[in-house]
Amino acid sequence: MIDHSKLQATASAKLVVDGVSKWFRTARDTVHALDNVSLDIAEGEFVCLVGPSGCGKSTLLDIIAGLTKPDQGRVLADDQIVAGPGRHRLVMFQESALFPWLTVLGNVLFGLKLKQELSKQDRLQIAHDHLKLVGLEKFAHANVHELSGGMKQRVALARSLAPDPRVLLMDEPMAALDALTREQLYGDIQRIWETRRKTIVLVTHNVREACCLGDRVILMSPHPGRVREQFRIDLPRPRDINSIELASHARAVTSALKGYLVSGAEE
Amino acid sequence: MSRAIHGTLFFLGLLAVWQLAVMSGRWSPVLLPGPYSVGEYLWGAATDGTLSEACIVTMRRLLIGYGIGLLLGLPLGMLTSTSQFFQDTLGSLALGMQTLPSVCWIPLALLWFGQTETAMLFVVVMGTLWSVLIATDTGARSISPIYARAARTMGSEGLHQWTRVIIPASLPYLISGMKQGWAFAWRSLMAAEIYVTILTGFGLGHLLHYGRELSAMDQVIGIMLVIVVIGLAADKLLFSPWERFLHRRWGTGLLQG
Ligand SMILES: Nc1ncnc2c1ncn2[C@@H]1O[C@H](COP(=O)(O)OP(=O)(O)OP(=O)(O)O)[C@@H](O)[C@H]1O
C-alpha cells in the first residue's frame, strides 16, 4: 500500500465564478460563448460540468485557470481575483499534453522544478511518490510515446498533482480512453480525491461519469453558454459507476439535458 | 553489421564500374582518369600538406560562417514566429532572400568587401541565415499550443517558457533547419571559393578551380570526393546524434526503425 500521509495535501481552494461572460470574435461572426455564468465552489468540492458540445465548458475552465480572460465578470480563488495562470490551479487537458522531449519522470518533475522551496531530493521523492500513486513507478524512465493513452493520462494526473495545487481543473481527461481504462481511472481519481481533498472541476460529456465522480453536477446549455440546472449527488463513496442509485441520478440529469437540447433547438 | 557490408559492397561496385569505364578506352584518360590516378593525386596532396591545409581553411570559414548564421537565424526566427510585425517585415524578407541562390551574393560581396575573407564569410552567412530563420519560424509556429498552456498553468513563463518549453518542443524543426542551413552554408562556400580568389587562404574550392585551370582531372575528381566525404562526415557527426535522440524521445521516423 502507498503511504498517503507523505502526500497529505495543503488546503484546497474556494472558487467563485462571478457573472462571467465571454464572446469570441471571428472573421465571420461573434460567438457568445458564456453568458453571465456564476458558480460557487466550496473548498474540497468535486464539481462536474456537463452540457452539449459548444456550451462553453472548456471556455469556462480556461477562464477559471486564468488561461483566458473573461470579457465581463471575474473569478475569485480564495478571495483573490484570478488575473492569469498560476500553479495553484493546474489543468489536465483532454489530450495528455505531456512533453515529448522529457521522460515520464521529467514530466512529473516539470512543475516541481518551478517550486524553489523544494530541494532536489524532495522533488525526486515527490515525483516518485506520485508515479506510485498512479501505479506507474516502473515507467519513470520511459519515453512518453511508449505509453498507452490511459497511461499517458495517469502520468498527466501525476504531473498535475505533484506540485500540490489547490485546484485541479480537468477538461474531458478520459474522453479518449476505452471503458475499462476509464473505470480504472475513476477509481484512481476517487481514491486520490478522498485522500488529498482537492477542489476539482471536471468537464465531461459522460453523464454517468459526472454522477460517479461529482458532489455536484452542473448542467450547461449552449447559445449562449449558461448554467441551467444543478444536481447534488449524495451517494456514499467510493461509487460504482454501474450501481442502480447512480443510474437513477444519471437518468435525471440526462432527461434535463435532452430537454434543453430540444428547447434550445426551438429558440 | 550487414549494413556495413552492404555499404562497402555498394561502393566497391561503384569503383569497379568506374575502373571498367576507364579500361573500356572510350573516353580519353585526360577527361576520365581512373580511380588509381585519382588516388595517387589524393595521396600526393595529403602527404605534401596541400590537402589538409585546404581542408582546414575551408572548414574554418564554414564553421565561422555557419555559426554566425545560426546565432542570427535562430533568435530572429523565434522573433518572427511570435510577432506579427516581424513576421510581416523580416519574415517576408527572409522568404524572398531564401529563394535567391547564394552564388548570386558573390558579385555584391566582391564589390562591397573586395577579395577578402569577409566577402567569403558574407556569402556563407547569407546562404545560412535565411533558411535557418525560416525553419525556426516554422518550427516555433507548428508546436501545439497545448504545451505552452500546460506549462503556463504549472508556473512557467518568460525565459523559462522559451528555454524549457518552446525551444525543446520545436527541436525537431530546429534540427532540420540547422541541417538545411548546413547544406546551404556548404554549397555557398564552395561557390564562393571557386569564384573568389583570395590570397589569405587556399580552400578546397580553390583546389577545384585550379584543377580546372590546369585541366588536371584527377585533381578535380579527387577534390570532389573529399568534398562529398566531408559533407557525409558532418552529417554523421553533427546531426546523427540529435536525430537519434529525437527518434528515441519522440518516437518519430519509426518506419526506418
Ligand atoms: N478560440 C476561439 N475562437 C472562436 N470561437 C471559440 C474559441 N473557443 C471557443 N469558441 C466558441 O465558443 C463556444 C464554446 O466553446 P467551448 O470550447 O467552450 O465549448 P465546449 O462546451 O467545451 O464544447 P465541447 O464539449 O465540444 O468541448 C463554441 O461555440 C466555440 O465555437
Ligand SMILES: [Mg+2]
Ligand atoms: Mg471542450
